[in-house]
Amino acid sequence: MNQRLVESLAQIIISLSEEERRLLDIRLRKPSNPEGVADVESSLKKFEGRYQIASEQFYRRFQAGELGDSMDFFEWNTFYEMWKAAQIKIS
Numbered sequence: 001m002n003q004r005l006v007e008s009l010a011q012i013i014i015s016l017s018e019e020e021r022r023l024l025d026i027r028l029r030k031p032s033n034p035e036g037v038a039d040v041e042s043s044l045k046k047f048e049g050r051y052q053i054a055s056e057q058f059y060r061r062f063q064a065g066e067l068g069d070s071m072d073f074f075e076w077n078t079f080y081e082m083w084k085a086a087q088i089k090i091s
Helices: 003-015 018-029 034-051 055-063 071-090
Strands: none
Touching: 003 071, 018 034, 034 055, 034 071, 055 071
């Protein structure tokens, strides 16, 4: 795994509030939980509103390195990947 990515993820996890850590823990344990999916979707909508871009478009641009290294972007990226993983499990 990419060392820079691991360090960035560690920084994100450290910076999370207690509520965000609880939500992350729930997602990691039960990614197909409909309530957990709704919470992740709510988080995605908050980022979409803040940055005025759809999560799917954000994800493509972030993965392409077009958006920088904001902690918000790493968190948004993580929520989007959790949402995608949950969609696969639900299907």
